Amino acid sequence: MQPEINIVMLGHVDHGKTSITKALSGVWTDTHSEEIKRGITIKIGYADVEIRKCPKCSGTQAFGTKEVCAHCGAKTEVVRKFSILDAPGHETLMTTAIAASSITDGAILVIAANEECPQPQTLEHLMVLEILGIDKIIVVQNKVDVVSPEKAKENYEKIREFLKGTRAENAPIIPMAANYGINVDALLEAIYTNIPVPQRNSKLPLRMYIARSFDVNKPGSELTRLVGAVVGGSIIQGEIAVGDEIEVSPGIIIDPKKGVYERLYTTVTDIRCGGEKVERAGPGGLLAISTLLDPSLAKSDGLVGQFVGKPGTLPQPVNELHLEYELIERADMQMPLLQLGEPMVLSVGTAVSVGVIKNLKKGVATVSLKRPIVAEKGSKAAISRRSGNRWRLGGFGIIK
Numbered sequence: 001m002q003p004e005i006n007i008v009m010l011g012h013v014d015h016g017k018t019s020i021t022k023a024l025s026g027v028w029t030d031t032h033s034e035e036i037k038r039g040i041t042i043k044i045g046y047a048d049v050e051i052r053k054c055p056k057c058s059g060t061q062a063f064g065t066k067e068v069c070a071h072c073g074a075k076t077e078v079v080r081k082f083s084i085l086d087a088p089g090h091e092t093l094m095t096t097a098i099a100a101s102s103i104t105d106g107a108i109l110v111i112a113a114n115e116e117c118p119q120p121q122t123l124e125h126l127m128v129l130e131i132l133g134i135d136k137i138i139v140v141q142n143k144v145d146v147v148s149p150e151k152a153k154e155n156y157e158k159i160r161e162f163l164k165g166t167r168a169e170n171a172p173i174i175p176m177a178a179n180y181g182i183n184v185d186a187l188l189e190a191i192y193t194n195i196p197v198p199q200r201n202s203k204l205p206l207r208m209y210i211a212r213s214f215d216v217n218k219p220g221s222e223l224t225r226l227v228g229a230v231v232g233g234s235i236i237q238g239e240i241a242v243g244d245e246i247e248v249s250p251g252i253i254i255d256p257k258k259g260v261y262e263r264l265y266t267t268v269t270d271i272r273c274g275g276e277k278v279e280r281a282g283p284g285g286l287l288a289i290s291t292l293l294d295p296s297l298a299k300s301d302g303l304v305g306q307f308v309g310k311p312g313t314l315p316q317p318v319n320e321l322h323l324e325y326e327l328i329e330r331a332d333m334q335m336p337l338l339q340l341g342e343p344m345v346l347s348v349g350t351a352v353s354v355g356v357i358k359n360l361k362k363g364v365a366t367v368s369l370k371r372p373i374v375a376e377k378g379s380k381a382a383i384s385r386r387s388g389n390r391w392r393l394g395g396f397g398i399i400k
Contacts, residue, residue, distance in 0.1 A: 002050050002078040003083040003285025004197045004368075005246060006234055008102055010122035010128070011110030012119035016142040019109060021086045021180040022066065022188070025049045046085045046212070046232065046286050048274035050187050052076035063188040066165035080192055081274065083234075083286040085153065085211075097138040103209050103234040103350065105284075106136035106195035108187075109168060112143045113151065113175075117158040121330065124393050126166060127328060129380055131396040135167040136195045138174065140187065145177035200283045206238035206246070211286075213298035231308070232288045233350065241280040241287065244268045248306050250372045252297065259319045259372050265311060266291040305351035307374035317372040320345065320357070323365045323381060323397030333387050338365055345384040345391050348375045348380035348399070364400060375399050 008220040009017040010014075021027065025047035054069035054076050056063045085104060092382055107129055112116055119124070129137060141159060144152045156173060173192045175185045212232040214234050217225075231240050233246075240246070246268060250261035270277050270290035281287050297303060307314055323346075327335050342357045344367065359366035375381070377399055385394035 001050075001078065001081050001276075002278065002281055002287070003081045003103040005080075005082045005195060005284055006085060006141045006189065006286060007082055007106045007108060007195060008085045008104040008326040009108050009110065010125035011140075012095055012112070012115070012121040012125075014025045014113070015110045015112040015119070015122075016140075016176075016178050017108075017110045018086055018139050020108070020140060020142065020176065020187075021047050021084050023176075023178045023181050025084060025186050026065075028367055029038045037245075038343065047086070049084060050078050051082070051192050053079045053192075053329075058276040058312075060186050061190050063185045063192065064249055065184070066363075067187070073262075079324065080197075081285070082191070082195075083274075085286070102212060104134060105198055106138070106191075107134050108138050108140055108191075110140045110142050111155075111159055113141050113147045114143050117155060118162050122162075123330075123332070126163075126168065127393055128382065130167055132265065132371075132380060133167075133329075137168040137171040138187070138190050138194055139163070139168060139171050140178075141173055141175045144175045145180065189311070200301075201237060202239045202282045204237040205313045206240055206309045207236040207314075208240070209236065209249075209306060210303050211304035211308045211350045213301050213361055214288075215295040215299040217295055226295065227291035228266070229295045229299055229303065229388055230290050231298060231303055231306075232286060232290055233285045233297070233308075234286055235281060237283055239280060239282045240268060240271065240308075242268055242271055245311055247311045247314055248293070248308055249314050249374045256259065261317055261372055263317075264293060264297075266293045274389070305349070305373065307349070315376050319369050319372045321348075321367045321369065321373075321375065321381070322400040323367060324362075324382075324400055325365050325395055325397035326384060327383075328393070330394075333392055335385075343386060346373075346397075347382040347384070348379055351375070365397070373383065 011017050027047040052075050053063050056072050056074045175186050175230050210231045210233045214230045216230050248264040251263040254260045254262050268289055271281050272288045344355055346353055346355050353369045353371040355367035355369045357365050357369045379399045381397045383395040384391040
């Protein structure tokens with residue numbers, strides 16, 4: 001069964017996003033050496049979850065992830081399968097969080113009960129959801145086990161106040177102690193109830209964002225056993241099948257100074273959803289596609305930000321964007337008007353590119369990009385601006 005939806009896990013660093021992902025899926029998504037060493041998520045982590053329901057039990061206790069009900073011993077049934085994108089909480093990794101949010105159908109916003117609300121990235125991640133128009137949101141009040149009941153209630157009231165006037169104002173708030181698996185059933189019920197499967201159109205032209213890429217070959221592998229590049233991400237529309245010819249755009253760089261790229265063309269040799277091999281896949285959930293591309297291209301996420309489609313159907317890569325922009329108000333950062341020549345970082349889909357403002361006119365900015373991207377008219381772009389020595393989320397734009 002292919003996962004039907006993507007849910008992004010957002011929240012401040014060390015509030016328990018990865019622990020909640022593990023409680024739901026059994027998978028610890030911080031697998032890179034630097035992540036393990038620093039104890040934070042740096043790259044987008046993936047995990048698939050099956051929501052199972054007991055046919056005999058009722059209410060929250062009917063939901064779980066095991067084949068046998070923990071309450072009555074009856075055999076459970078799969079009622080939903082979804083993919084989790086565990087996004088980084090650290091403020092310097094906001095572009096990765098934005099990439100995760102751009103391919104999601106809903107979100108879990110994690111807020112720890114043992115810290116003041118909101119923390120910097122709690123605020124920024126909620127702004128990302130606002131910018132991208134994501135309104136299927138569940139809030140998890142994690143770490144209630146390390147505070148008193150009175151402190152947990154006080155924190156709950158602060159969370160409610162923080163959410164007022166946002167897309168998450170009426171979101172359910174689920175108290176959890178993720179490290180002990182407390183209230184996992186309540187979170188599963190909330191996901192099943194509040195984040196429905198959206199309507200999909202598999203007849204539209206294939207569009208897929210690449211969010212991760214891999215060289216899966218081990219050092220010293222024989223040449224005859226080498227496997228081509230593997231790309232992971234989510235299909236936004238259309239379908240893909242084993243044997244299909246696909247185009248990867250913008251492709252590989254030819255002239256970095258002029259921003260010239262050469263598109264890549266290849267064949268799909270294998271598709272896997274949730275670890276299962278499938279012959280065909282459509283929108284919803286995360287998938288991995290094996291190709292005949294040189295595996296060195298995919299090493300260390302070398303193909304992240306690329307757009308996948310059938311040959312000849314993708315928009316042209318662009319080195320310049322016209323954005324109808326809007327700046328956001330931030331209590332923790334001054335937000336002056338945009339200026340000609342100002343550098344910025346634009347995040348469109350899973351693509352991230354540095355740009356410089358060439359022209360400003362009536363709320364529309366013309367931005368010259370250092371790295372070309374593929375973007376369709378009407379797509380949203382998150383704008384990060386320099387504040388001191390950091391890039392901070394400063395606004396958003398609609399591509400004209």
